[in-house]
Amino acid sequence: MIRKLFRIVDPDDRPRFVRWIGLIAAFSVLQGICVLLVVPVLRPLLEGDRDAAVPWLTALAVATVATCAVFYAQAMHGQQIADDLLLGMHHRVGDHLARLPLSWFGTDRTGRLTQSMSQGTQNIIGVPAHLMQPVVSGALTPAVVAIGMFVFDWRLGAALLVSGLVLLATHNWAQTAIARSFGAIDRAAVESASRVVEFAQCQPVLRAFGRTGADNVLLDDALTGQRRAYDEMNRNAVSALMAFSVVVQAAFVALIAIGVALALGGSLDAAELIALLVLVTRFVGPLIEIVDHAAALRMASEDIDRIDEVLAVEPLPEGATVHPTTSGGVSFKNVAFGYGDRQVLRDVSFEAKPGTLTAIVGPSGAGKTTLLRLAARFWDVDAGVVQVGGTDVRELATEALMNQLAMVFQDVYLFDDTIEANIRLGRPDASLDEIRDAARLARVDEIVDRLPDGWNTRVGEGGVSLSGGERQRVSIARALVKQAPIVLLDEATAALDPDNEAAVSAAMRALAEQRTLLVVAHRLPTVASADQILVLDEGRIVQSGTHDELIDAPGRYQDFWRERERAKGWRLTV
Numbered sequence: 001m002i003r004k005l006f007r008i009v010d011p012d013d014r015p016r017f018v019r020w021i022g023l024i025a026a027f028s029v030l031q032g033i034c035v036l037l038v039v040p041v042l043r044p045l046l047e048g049d050r051d052a053a054v055p056w057l058t059a060l061a062v063a064t065v066a067t068c069a070v071f072y073a074q075a076m077h078g079q080q081i082a083d084d085l086l087l088g089m090h091h092r093v094g095d096h097l098a099r100l101p102l103s104w105f106g107t108d109r110t111g112r113l114t115q116s117m118s119q120g121t122q123n124i125i126g127v128p129a130h131l132m133q134p135v136v137s138g139a140l141t142p143a144v145v146a147i148g149m150f151v152f153d154w155r156l157g158a159a160l161l162v163s164g165l166v167l168l169a170t171h172n173w174a175q176t177a178i179a180r181s182f183g184a185i186d187r188a189a190v191e192s193a194s195r196v197v198e199f200a201q202c203q204p205v206l207r208a209f210g211r212t213g214a215d216n217v218l219l220d221d222a223l224t225g226q227r228r229a230y231d232e233m234n235r236n237a238v239s240a241l242m243a244f245s246v247v248v249q250a251a252f253v254a255l256i257a258i259g260v261a262l263a264l265g266g267s268l269d270a271a272e273l274i275a276l277l278v279l280v281t282r283f284v285g286p287l288i289e290i291v292d293h294a295a296a297l298r299m300a301s302e303d304i305d306r307i308d309e310v311l312a313v314e315p316l317p318e319g320a321t322v323h324p325t326t327s328g329g330v331s332f333k334n335v336a337f338g339y340g341d342r343q344v345l346r347d348v349s350f351e352a353k354p355g356t357l358t359a360i361v362g363p364s365g366a367g368k369t370t371l372l373r374l375a376a377r378f379w380d381v382d383a384g385v386v387q388v389g390g391t392d393v394r395e396l397a398t399e400a401l402m403n404q405l406a407m408v409f410q411d412v413y414l415f416d417d418t419i420e421a422n423i424r425l426g427r428p429d430a431s432l433d434e435i436r437d438a439a440r441l442a443r444v445d446e447i448v449d450r451l452p453d454g455w456n457t458r459v460g461e462g463g464v465s466l467s468g469g470e471r472q473r474v475s476i477a478r479a480l481v482k483q484a485p486i487v488l489l490d491e492a493t494a495a496l497d498p499d500n501e502a503a504v505s506a507a508m509r510a511l512a513e514q515r516t517l518l519v520v521a522h523r524l525p526t527v528a529s530a531d532q533i534l535v536l537d538e539g540r541i542v543q544s545g546t547h548d549e550l551i552d553a554p555g556r557y558q559d560f561w562r563e564r565e566r567a568k569g570w571r572l573t574v
């Protein structure tokens with residue numbers, strides 16, 4: 001456990017960690033010495049020789065003061081380590097998550113992560129804060145007492161040593177019995193956390209279909225499973241701990257019996273017998289404390305393993321190129337990509353020249369959104385090359401790549417903050433004028449005029465107080481304010497009302513000025529105005545060209561266009 005904890009402590013904090021362990025060891029030894037000093041103190045006192053007891057009493061007083069001082073120092077160190085550890089773990093895991101491929105995230109992982117970063121981190125910081133000391137002292141202090149006892153009476157020393165070993169063996173057995181349930185508890189806790197996250201995220205869907213909390217079978221099953229796992233552990237724990245308590249009491253009685261037998265036989269004097277009684281009580285107490293804390297220690301140890309697992313996931317390798325060769329172009333060369341074994345893109349090649357609009361169309365599931373994600377290096381391709389600004393995205397440093405790109409995705413997420421703050425996310429150092437300009441171009445100012453507190457209105461978690469079209473306009477304003485040369489845009493599939501439709505068109509026109517746009521297009525005006533249309537089907541580009549070139553040729557594009565026109569009841573002349 002000490003080794004595991006040492007590994008996750010910030011390297012700068014390690015000298016303090018080593019000092020802290022040293023202080024705990026010193027405290028445990030001093031505590032054992034205080035207990036042992038009772039023998040030489042009592043012996044002269046019981047014989048009526050007060051003067052002979054004075055040096056030993058002084059030694060006991062000094063040892064007691066030193067014990068208290070060391071205890072205080074180790075407690076302060078432990079608390080400081082716990083505080084830094086909490087902050088450090090959140091930072092390290094947060095930084096690491098930001099570099100992981102998105103394929104790593106899923107409901108199961110999100111639930112596990114939620115569990116690890118909330119309850120898990122609390123369990124871990126409990127170790128330096130209050131668990132480590134009683135556990136280390138629980139083993140070390142009795143060992144010091146047993147060894148020290150050899151100095152006074154080897155028979156009692158041997159008896160203490162044997163009892164200590166028997167108790168330790170029983171303790172290990174009890175822990176193994178309890179630990180058997182830990183795997184089940186862990187799995188059940190992760191399942192529950194995942195289901196709670198899913199339940200919260202899917203509220204709109206659940207409510208739309210009238211499935212409120214009372215009849216959520218998956219969540220109910222997960223919670224019931226968790227309760228069963230805890231019941232099972234409690235059953236195991238009660239039997240194991242009872243067995244251990246019986247052995248502790250038996251050892252206690254046996255030690256007293258040995259002492260009394262030796263005293264009755266005349267080979268142990270009264271002082272030693274009384275001292276033995278004190279020692280046995282002080283010997284057994286810390287051992288019982290170990291058991292009290294060992295289960296919590298074990299849980300913390302498994303929580304550290306889980307955080308280690310997250311930190312061990314390989315992040316996408318970071319590129320070294322800080323400046324792309326050129327600015328504003330995107331090209332795919334023979335790109336193949338799949339999610340796991342499932343091939344999604346095959347032999348995709350195209351070039352989007354700087355300042356042009358490329359519309360990507362095709363049936364649902366053709367791989368359109370995936371193509372945009374690869375341009376932003378959410379994943380690395382399986383074969384071929386994706387270039388942004390003339391440089392392979394794998395060679396670009398993340399910051400350099402992100403400086404080239406702005407993204408407007410369908411599932412626009414707005415933070416529960418003001419519209420201004422949400423737009424500012426595009427470029428934190430943007431001036432107020434720049435934000436207002438971007439808002440005007442994306443026609444977000446019209447939304448703001450309607451809101452009760454204008455620019456100061458908070459938009460609710462995820463932007464719930466805005467419509468889909470409005471959220472996309474805020475997101476376009478974000479992209480405008482970022483002033484990146486390339487914009488990746490996944491148009492909302494939901495039909496927009498005429499007002500929003502006109503506003504989004506205006507926002508797109510503003511965006512298209514002097515920028516390279518790669519758009520997964522659903523709206524016919526976007527497709528018709530594109531410099532290049534890529535028709536994607538089952539992961540391949542089956543047609544490409546302008547609207548005029550493609551519309552008269554029989555094929556996927558013509559079908560797509562006619563279908564859309566029929567669906568919208570539109571007739572568009574371009």
Ligand SMILES: Nc1ncnc2c1ncn2[C@@H]1O[C@H](COP(=O)(O)OP(=O)(O)OP(=O)(O)O)[C@@H](O)[C@H]1O
Pocket residue numbers: 103339344362363364365366367368369370371
């Ligand atoms: N994170 C993911 N993990 C596994 N499979 C995925 C993931 N994202 C998408 N897919 C699968 O990859 C295929 C292509 O998905 P993609 O979202 O790129 O298609 P699309 O053409 O944009 O579809 P739509 O128009 O419906 O949004 C689909 O079959 C989809 O189920």
